[in-house]
Amino acid sequence: MKRLSDIGEDALIERLVAGFPREGLVTGPGDDCAVVDPGRGRLVLLKTDAIVAGVHFEDTAPASRVGWKAAARVISDFAAMGGRPEHLLVTVALPRTTPVRWAEGLYRGIRRCLDRCGGVLAGGETTSVPDGSSAVISVAGTGSVARGKMVLRSGGKPGDLLAVTGRLGGSIGGRHLRFEPRLAEGEWLASHGATAMMDLSDGLAKDLPRLAAACGCGAVVDRGKLPRHRGCSVEQAMGDGEDYELLVALDPRKWRSRDWPEGLAPVSVIGRLAEEGDVFEGGWDHFSP
Amino acid sequence: MKRLSDIGEDALIERLVAGFPREGLVTGPGDDCAVVDPGRGRLVLLKTDAIVAGVHFEDTAPASRVGWKAAARVISDFAAMGGRPEHLLVTVALPRTTPVRWAEGLYRGIRRCLDRCGGVLAGGETTSVPDGSSAVISVAGTGSVARGKMVLRSGGKPGDLLAVTGRLGGSIGGRHLRFEPRLAEGEWLASHGATAMMDLSDGLAKDLPRLAAACGCGAVVDRGKLPRHRGCSVEQAMGDGEDYELLVALDPRKWRSRDWPEGLAPVSVIGRLAEEGDVFEGGWDHFSP
Numbered sequence: 001m002k003r004l005s006d007i008g009e010d011a012l013i014e015r016l017v018a019g020f021p022r023e024g025l026v027t028g029p030g031d032d033c034a035v036v037d038p039g040r041g042r043l044v045l046l047k048t049d050a051i052v053a054g055v056h057f058e059d060t061a062p063a064s065r066v067g068w069k070a071a072a073r074v075i076s077d078f079a080a081m082g083g084r085p086e087h088l089l090v091t092v093a094l095p096r097t098t099p100v101r102w103a104e105g106l107y108r109g110i111r112r113c114l115d116r117c118g119g120v121l122a123g124g125e126t127t128s129v130p131d132g133s134s135a136v137i138s139v140a141g142t143g144s145v146a147r148g149k150m151v152l153r154s155g156g157k158p159g160d161l162l163a164v165t166g167r168l169g170g171s172i173g174g175r176h177l178r179f180e181p182r183l184a185e186g187e188w189l190a191s192h193g194a195t196a197m198m199d200l201s202d203g204l205a206k207d208l209p210r211l212a213a214a215c216g217c218g219a220v221v222d223r224g225k226l227p228r229h230r231g232c233s234v235e236q237a238m239g240d241g242e243d244y245e246l247l248v249a250l251d252p253r254k255w256r257s258r259d260w261p262e263g264l265a266p267v268s269v270i271g272r273l274a275e276e277g278d279v280f281e282g283g284w285d286h287f288s289p
Numbered sequence: 290m291k292r293l294s295d296i297g298e299d300a301l302i303e304r305l306v307a308g309f310p311r312e313g314l315v316t317g318p319g320d321d322c323a324v325v326d327p328g329r330g331r332l333v334l335l336k337t338d339a340i341v342a343g344v345h346f347e348d349t350a351p352a353s354r355v356g357w358k359a360a361a362r363v364i365s366d367f368a369a370m371g372g373r374p375e376h377l378l379v380t381v382a383l384p385r386t387t388p389v390r391w392a393e394g395l396y397r398g399i400r401r402c403l404d405r406c407g408g409v410l411a412g413g414e415t416t417s418v419p420d421g422s423s424a425v426i427s428v429a430g431t432g433s434v435a436r437g438k439m440v441l442r443s444g445g446k447p448g449d450l451l452a453v454t455g456r457l458g459g460s461i462g463g464r465h466l467r468f469e470p471r472l473a474e475g476e477w478l479a480s481h482g483a484t485a486m487m488d489l490s491d492g493l494a495k496d497l498p499r500l501a502a503a504c505g506c507g508a509v510v511d512r513g514k515l516p517r518h519r520g521c522s523v524e525q526a527m528g529d530g531e532d533y534e535l536l537v538a539l540d541p542r543k544w545r546s547r548d549w550p551e552g553l554a555p556v557s558v559i560g561r562l563a564e565e566g567d568v569f570e571g572g573w574d575h576f577s578p
Binding site for chain 1: 290291292293294295296298301302304305306308309310311312313314317318322323325327330335336337338339340341342343344345375376378379380382383384385386387388389390392393396400403409410411412413414415416417418419421422423425427429431575576
């Protein structure tokens with residue numbers, strides 16, 4: 001009998017959503033967000049995400065940081081489409097023995113994130129899990145993106161430049177709990193030559209092949225150009241994951257690095273899309289063997 | 290130190306969402322769904338919900354039934370507003386040892402429910418939970434309701450009739466895994482005198498006081514009139530929970546039971562809203578002591 005750890009996350013998702021009708025979706029499962037066209041005005045973005053105690057955060061992590069992370073992960077996906085958050089729904093599944101103060105701290109972190117990034121808490125759900133089970137915090141949200149400014153994972157072509165915002169690696173030291181969703185950067189990139197975009201959650205080594213595959217090509221990375229956090233090796237920058245920086249393919253005829261606005265996180269060109277790409281190893285897979 | 294089991298679910302939710310801005314929400318946390326007005330056309334409904342192994346379903350439950358339940362619970366909340374489902378987002382947090390076949394069965398049940406009720410799977414998320422932790426399936430969704438036909442929990446007045454669809458009690462025997470969201474019934478009630486409505490998830494004894502409190506009054510129930518499933522006592526019909534029938538307050542000047550359409554689940558008048566109501570005991574609270 002095959003178990004989830006035998007087939008890995010990407011193959012699992014592919015199996016699960018195969019055959020579902022996609023009527024009315026601009027894009028469905030497989031991109032950072034699903035996109036719905038309401039017929040006029042901005043396009044609607046839909047996203048859900050979850051974090052689990054013992055997987056995405058340690059029990060010792062401050063509750064407000066956990067709340068920030070739960071909300072910021074979803075908002076980062078809106079950023080990766082060139083969009084912004086609108087309404088969030090929060091589901092918390094907690095052991096009955098959880099301190100009330102912890103739950104309040106969690107929500108305080110969610111609120112801080114919404115105050116910072118925009119978006120309104122629209123509702124939620126609380127449920128118990130059996131004693132000894134891990135807490136799960138699931139956040140779903142709606143966002144929006146200007147018509148004509150949306151960036152999918154799939155629009156890149158061989159020859160496009162590859163770039164990332166910020167720096168990579170070592171997020172486990174604490175940055176995975178306090179990262180800033182790259183909303184302004186995503187919106188700016190969407191208007192200045194981005195052909196494909198995603199946020200880096202599982203590490204460049206895992207996520208870049210996904211972006212390249214969605215574009216139907218390969219990717220070449222100049223590892224010496226990877227913007228690394230202090231003390232991080234190239235391997236860490238490639239594989240640590242949970243950076244939540246944007247990975248973007250850029251049309252070289254439209255991209256001018258000198259136009260990059262002050263005040264935004266830096267952007268670094270790290271390689272290019274190509275007919276034949278490098279092979280990458282590493283990164284995070286929830287169900288890898 | 291206070292724990293969640295010391296304060297109960299309703300008090301917890303009240304604490305968590307206190308102070309959050311609600312800009313742009315027609316109604317926010319506290320009703321069956323949050324409601325957003327996009328400015329024109331149908332109103333947008335937002336809802337999230339979760340089911341947990343060992344709490345909402347046993348490990349021996351067929352996976353497709355579990356999937357049906359996960360989707361149907363959210364859709365039942367759209368029904369309770371007089372609305373219908375549009376797009377669903379599914380988050381599954383599963384142990385790595387879960388059989389692939391189980392995950393596929395889960396999604397088959399979700400698909401059956403969408404085929405039956407309408408609505409499109411827009412996306413999802415998969416994550417692992419530590420070994421030994423319970424599986425959590427969280428479903429978020431968008432729905433819609435015709436402008437002017439939305440029914441909140443809070444619109445009832447003393448003197449309004451109280452009614453329920455279908456029959457109550459004994460869902461633990463299996464009906465909690467295969468109930469039909471009362472979409473047609475909810476839409477019809479919304480157009481024929483409903484002043485307040487919700488779906489019954491935690492039992493009439495727990496949910497009716499919530500509806501009455503939202504209306505700022507009490508409720509009187511004629512227990513002899515409760516429509517019960519075969520073999521169920523009045524206490525079971527009051528307290529078992531997970532019926533997912535609609536509880537509705539009806540304007541007695543508009544309600545005519547003889548107009549109730551053939552083909553819909555039966556509807557039964559069980560009491561009325563009143564200035565001073567009965568006291569109810571029982572029902573389900575995830576965090577009760």
